Amino acid sequence: MDFKDYYSILGVSKDADDTSIKKVYQKLAKKYHPDVNPGNKEAEEKFKEVTEAYQAISDPEKRRKYEEVRQNYEAWQKHGGQGDYDWSRWQAQPGEGSHTRTMTPEEFAAMFGDSGWEGSFSGSGGGFSDFFSTLFGMGDIEQGPHHRGHQAARTQTRQDRELKVNISLEEAYHGTTRVIDTGEKRLQAKIPKGVRSGSKVRLAGQGIFLLITLEPHAVYTREGDDLTTDISVNFYKAVLGGEIKVSTLGGEITFKIPPHTQGNTKFRLKGKGMPHLESPNQFGDLYVHIQLTLPSNLGGEERSALQDLATKYQHL
Template identity: 70%
Template structure:
């Protein structure tokens, strides 16, 4: 949901008095009035926008709340604006925040002069999610025709919410759970196998309550998989390091490799070169969409030279190297 700068919409400074705000609204409302711009959808949207702004900061009580929100939001932005701003703390409770404005004939004439609102014209036409979150649904879409107003209430879905969650690579491999407190309720959230950094786990209907009988929003867990000391990850594939002795590289043999599901045996062929990359099929991460399928595990073989050779052994190796022109 986007923040609305109502002062900017009306073109007034943030310390403008009520008279300045009213005068600015009067000027813009006349400019974008539907009777002046028949059939012009863009002008109609502008008329709704300036009307919403005037509803918010032209009313002293609403303006006080809006100022709290604006200052808090700007402080959050100035501090870096990390994550998602929590609008839920400002949400009007059901039954609060009615914003019916019924103009007297005198006020209507002052605002619009000789303009006549069509009897069926809806000046609000439905305010933004931002306005409705702060001030409630109220009498949405009030008409303003010589003290008359028509009102209706449309259901509006509640806002979605998000929470950042960190999991280990092992938890991402096996799947895990988190116990959360949401709206005074303890909820066990299941995090599926194979989640990646950036994955979102949806908890349907656990977001902010809807308004006017609308459905609740959803709650999303935004996943970050923490770095691992032994494995690097790319998609569903993992890479790890493995040490091969000098003798095993020459003669071949076996080595044990740790995976996230226990140890497996890797066969090393004779004459293995240093930095050889071995593939263990299906030993990587489970696919998020199909946990029965797995990525691969790659082992980068690192050659380890013996550090306990005797002088005689070194001389013998030197002789072999000379024989094959390696020195």
């Protein structure tokens, strides 16, 4: 999904006031309206684009949210913009934002004058873009009242559905996809890196939210974006120190423990945990919990050596 610069689409500055935005939109809407350009698909798409932009930045609440997204997105680009930008944090929640937005007769008269248009209005508007739908909810852009009588346009509503989806910790780490069967069609849903149990992933334009549940993992426990794993270390390596192999979700690494490592010691491996949902190029930490493994089936010489050590240090 691409970011939309609504200010550029309308040709206004980022600090333009409501009056300036309205005047510019009025001019563009008259120029590109489908009834003024019958059969011109390019003009129709341009009309939809400027109408969407106007809906986004003429409403104070939408404009505030859009400004947050714009500034965050531009900061992400300045820092390299690696990978895919994570839009999930900005998704409209069920019931949030507008669904279908149609210009009322009063708005239309105020915008274009009481005389209206000479032609009739087709009302054949298309849907909002994925970008708009993700931020503000789903909807269709309709063209306005029919003919000069200003017949009120029809308002549509849709009920958002919530589907439960179980994923593994590995899928949450790498990101994954799921094929969703709505009964009418099959959709491929992208689940971003770093999701947690309780995260909601919105399928833009579909009225569907995926409620994510992470399945328990045999090796790792998760707390926020940090992971903890137990590693067995034998008695000799704990006493003398040495290298151990640690499996992470990003691959196996070698880690050196110091001499005299005690049981239940935790070591922090920075950046080896889960990716942050909002910034997938940043990671939490992995905590390695040391579990001592005592030697078994000791030979006579080994037992004698340990006995000597025990006698030497029994008063410490």
